[in-house]
Amino acid sequence: xxxxxxxxxxxxxxxxxxxxxxxxxxxxxxxxxxxxxxxxxxxxxxxxxxxxxxxxxxxxxxxxxxxxxxxxxxxxxxxxxxxxxxxxxxxxxxxxxxxxxxxxxxxxxxxxxxxxxxxxxxxxxxxxxxxxxxxxxxxxxxxxxxxxxxxxxxxxxxxxxxxxxxxxxxxxxxxxxxxxxxxxxxxxxxxxxxxx
Amino acid sequence: xxxxxxxxxxxxxxxxxxxxxxxxxxxxxxxxxxxxxxxxxxxxxxxxxxxxxxxxxxxxxxxxxxxxxxxxxxxxxxxxxxxxxxxxxxxxxxxxxxxxxxxxxxxxxxxxxxxxxxxxxxxxxxxxxxxxxxxxxxxxxxxxxxxxxxxxxxxxxxxxxxxxxxxxxxxxxxxxxxxxxxxxxxxxxxxxxxxx
Numbered sequence: 001x002x003x004x005x006x007x008x009x010x011x012x013x014x015x016x017x018x019x020x021x022x023x024x025x026x027x028x029x030x031x032x033x034x035x036x037x038x039x040x041x042x043x044x045x046x047x048x049x050x051x052x053x054x055x056x057x058x059x060x061x062x063x064x065x066x067x068x069x070x071x072x073x074x075x076x077x078x079x080x081x082x083x084x085x086x087x088x089x090x091x092x093x094x095x096x097x098x099x100x101x102x103x104x105x106x107x108x109x110x111x112x113x114x115x116x117x118x119x120x121x122x123x124x125x126x127x128x129x130x131x132x133x134x135x136x137x138x139x140x141x142x143x144x145x146x147x148x149x150x151x152x153x154x155x156x157x158x159x160x161x162x163x164x165x166x167x168x169x170x171x172x173x174x175x176x177x178x179x180x181x182x183x184x185x186x187x188x189x190x191x192x193x194x195x196x
Numbered sequence: 197x198x199x200x201x202x203x204x205x206x207x208x209x210x211x212x213x214x215x216x217x218x219x220x221x222x223x224x225x226x227x228x229x230x231x232x233x234x235x236x237x238x239x240x241x242x243x244x245x246x247x248x249x250x251x252x253x254x255x256x257x258x259x260x261x262x263x264x265x266x267x268x269x270x271x272x273x274x275x276x277x278x279x280x281x282x283x284x285x286x287x288x289x290x291x292x293x294x295x296x297x298x299x300x301x302x303x304x305x306x307x308x309x310x311x312x313x314x315x316x317x318x319x320x321x322x323x324x325x326x327x328x329x330x331x332x333x334x335x336x337x338x339x340x341x342x343x344x345x346x347x348x349x350x351x352x353x354x355x356x357x358x359x360x361x362x363x364x365x366x367x368x369x370x371x372x373x374x375x376x377x378x379x380x381x382x383x384x385x386x387x388x389x390x391x392x
Contacts, residue, residue: 062301
């Protein structure tokens, strides 16, 4: 456990940093991860590289929104500042709350206001054109996200079982109503056995 | 503040959440099923199982959630919660999406160190990642079926979705370029084709 000392101004800085990042997170929070690395690891030295990468990996593997990696980053900053034991947990919880509140407040408030405006004006031609016109773009974005995740598997020539697993789950989700947890469970078992 | 309206007034009785507690637990349950991203589970639970919304409405809401800054599924939960129960609904859906998943991710982070190097654990995560990519692609294809009645026609939509996919997945262009150009064009053409 590498220990750091955080002054009240540092906690405030952490909160303000995430406040300022919130409205820039267009296209998902993970798109702003490089900037968090620059701030938390390189500039402030509040986290190690290993802690940073592990936070992202755990949040990706766990169920729930991927934005929770920010909660883990805050938790780890707090642990580093508070040390081991209850003091560390309290300080970890503080770090977690500051980061999550900071990153969520501005974007969620803006979304809420925009939704209300859009719903009140939902019969306007411009609002209808926007919502309907974006639909094909959104579907293209979904397929692109799936493609980028798939190509992270590596080379199709050597890692073809992984690509096959992705293709099979695509068809099963598209064509059947099989419960998604069965699919994920099957993926976990195949992976644990070393078959993919 | 005007009372929030159900999604499309005029249609007869359609299922909707009973109260804010129902919203909270519905979003908790779907967040906890969402390994590698919650989107596929949201479509399955809210459209196909609970029938709170149609595929068309889901694509439209998803487009807005995607464009607003902040995590997409978090924005979506705020939008849907607000529609049924106003600010209280938005808060309940948001809390459902984040509270238990956050506790779970913290618990995972605490035990992670013991098991991270185990090859079966790494393999299981790899397998689940491959399935998660397929889930997103499958939902994309399923939603594409909802474009049949779109003002741009099936081929117009297919062209825009393909260009989006090519720009994002193959050319790896920034979203900040793709979204205004293709989204702007799609919305402008849609605007000309729908009745005033």
